Amino acid sequence: MASEVPPVYIGLKGIYVAKTALSYIDGERGRLIYRGYSIEDLAEHSSFEEVTYLLWFGKLPNRKELEEFKENLSREREIPDDVVDILRKLPKSSHPMDVLKTGVAALGPFDPDLPNIWGQHIHEKRTENLRIAIRILSKMPTIMAYFHRMREGKEIVRPRTDLSHAANFLYMMWGREPKEIEAKLMDVALILHADHGFNASTFACLVTASTLSDLYSAVVTGISTLKGPLHGGANEQALKMLMEIGSPERARDYVKAKLERKERIMGFGHRVYKAYDPRARILKKYAEMLAKETGQENLFNTALEVEKVMIELLGKKGIFPNVDFYSGQVYHMLGIPTDIFTPIFAISRTSGWIGHVFEYWEENVLIRPRALYVGPMEAKYIPLDERL
Numbered sequence: 001m002a003s004e005v006p007p008v009y010i011g012l013k014g015i016y017v018a019k020t021a022l023s024y025i026d027g028e029r030g031r032l033i034y035r036g037y038s039i040e041d042l043a044e045h046s047s048f049e050e051v052t053y054l055l056w057f058g059k060l061p062n063r064k065e066l067e068e069f070k071e072n073l074s075r076e077r078e079i080p081d082d083v084v085d086i087l088r089k090l091p092k093s094s095h096p097m098d099v100l101k102t103g104v105a106a107l108g109p110f111d112p113d114l115p116n117i118w119g120q121h122i123h124e125k126r127t128e129n130l131r132i133a134i135r136i137l138s139k140m141p142t143i144m145a146y147f148h149r150m151r152e153g154k155e156i157v158r159p160r161t162d163l164s165h166a167a168n169f170l171y172m173m174w175g176r177e178p179k180e181i182e183a184k185l186m187d188v189a190l191i192l193h194a195d196h197g198f199n200a201s202t203f204a205c206l207v208t209a210s211t212l213s214d215l216y217s218a219v220v221t222g223i224s225t226l227k228g229p230l231h232g233g234a235n236e237q238a239l240k241m242l243m244e245i246g247s248p249e250r251a252r253d254y255v256k257a258k259l260e261r262k263e264r265i266m267g268f269g270h271r272v273y274k275a276y277d278p279r280a281r282i283l284k285k286y287a288e289m290l291a292k293e294t295g296q297e298n299l300f301n302t303a304l305e306v307e308k309v310m311i312e313l314l315g316k317k318g319i320f321p322n323v324d325f326y327s328g329q330v331y332h333m334l335g336i337p338t339d340i341f342t343p344i345f346a347i348s349r350t351s352g353w354i355g356h357v358f359e360y361w362e363e364n365v366l367i368r369p370r371a372l373y374v375g376p377m378e379a380k381y382i383p384l385d386e387r388l
């Protein structure tokens with residue numbers, strides 16, 4: 001009697017593999033919450049540091065807790081000289097995501113806490129893991145900014161401790177202090193990307209962490225997974241499309257022609273959101289402000305027209321702008337190179353990756369699914385010389 005074939009869930013679509021209290025996406029109503037707080041409230045009133053505290057510790061910090069957390073983070077921004085040397089030796093043409101991955105991997109062996117936690121009951125080593133988490137989060141913007149300046153043939157700009165996580169990143173990238181609106185926008189972008197349920201990179205981090213490997217290894221897994229164009233990266237393509245369209249008057253014909261050819265409009269549609277992505281709505285408001293401030297109204301107005309035509313044509317199918325439609329524009333208007341868009345996503349999502357790892361470690365279970373074997377059950381071994 002043939003044994004029963006178990007169901008196979010390719011891509012784990014719609015499968016719940018864990019419980020989480022970190023973030024919730026209401027795809028029908030276009031809502032995103034972190035531990036119950038709406039993304040709108042957090043973007044308006046909070047900071048990336050405060051949101052990270054919320055994700056890692058399960059509550060908003062009071063003033064003293066936040067000050068202490070910010071101080072702990074800002075103290076850890078510098079990276080060892082040997083890691084700076086490694087960054088210098090990388091080809092200038094390297095993909096910034098590869099640089100970020102290499103940089104985080106290289107930091108691990110320099111971390112004094114790492115040898116003391118390996119293979120142990122990791123959730124019990126909370127203090128050590130927290131110090132490691134702070135180091136990873138704080139040093140990632142430094143890795144990116146240093147490499148960016150090196151590839152441009154410029155002197156690296158050492159981190160400052162008196163600036164926020166977002167402002168310091170821009171300061172190290174540009175060598176000048178960002179204006180208030182620039183720092184606020186980067187902060188908002190970091191808040192909006194900090195967590196998003198069980199996306200591919202978060203899940204990948206958890207697979208690594210579930211073996212009781214360490215946080216450096218988990219974050220390297222996350223960066224590697226985010227690099228793929230099916231996950232990070234649509235914002236770059238959405239921006240390229242807007243540049244190609246060039247002006248609002250050309251938007252309608254461009255969109256229609258593309259849809260007639262059955263091509264996708266980048267920055268629209270989402271697997272979970274069937275309504276307007278709340279992150280896109282927030283960034284749209286800032287994109288408008290920034291467009292006025294930097295004289296790039298043409299780009300913003302082109303985007304508005306693309307959005308109008310798309311909603312007219314596909315809104316009834318649940319296709320609306322997603323976060324990538326406006327994040328690319330915002331970064332571009334800030335003067336950030338296109339290939340650093342996805343690294344910014346990683347710098348932000350590290351907060352969520354680590355929060356999920358901490359949560360998962362509380363009741364760690366090795367993630368080890370099964371694959372349905374469809375190969376032959378018996379094959380006769382043929383010695384090498386006798387094979388055709």
Ligand code: CMC
Nearest residue numbers: 231234263264265266267268269270271317319322323324
């Ligand atoms: N442009 C035109 N048509 C679209 C688009 C789009 N961007 N997105 C979906 N559709 C159509 C699709 O052609 C299909 O039509 P039909 O039913 O006639 O065959 C229908 O909508 C459903 O598409 P699907 O691919 O089955 O839907 P999905 O939920 O699996 O796709 C998606 C989600 C993000 C892969 C898709 O919307 C897409 O490819 N968008 C463009 C890429 C993009 O912007 N990605 C960034 C996602 S947000 C980042 C994040 O949250 O991390």
